[in-house]
Amino acid sequence: MTHPDEITIRDETIRLGQLLKLANLAEDGLQAKEFIENGLVKVDGEIDTRRGRQVRPGSVVSVNGQSVKVSRS
Numbered sequence: 001m002t003h004p005d006e007i008t009i010r011d012e013t014i015r016l017g018q019l020l021k022l023a024n025l026a027e028d029g030l031q032a033k034e035f036i037e038n039g040l041v042k043v044d045g046e047i048d049t050r051r052g053r054q055v056r057p058g059s060v061v062s063v064n065g066q067s068v069k070v071s072r073s
Contacts, residue, residue: 041062
């Protein structure tokens with residue numbers, strides 16, 4: 001298993017849909033929404049279908065075999 005890339009956020013949390021765009025795991029908001037609604041996104045190994053899910057530093061988000069670990073700047 002490969003180590004996830006790191007993505008740095010400025011705030012305490014970031015919404016799941018925003019994170020997918022920021023980490024280039026989705027091209028745009030529409031694609032992020034589709035990935036999430038179709039159960040293709042995992043947060044810390046669990047499928048999450050809530051676009052507004054608050055993701056915190058330390059979490060690992062995975063889509064289509066790509067993963068990013070959230071860290072705080």
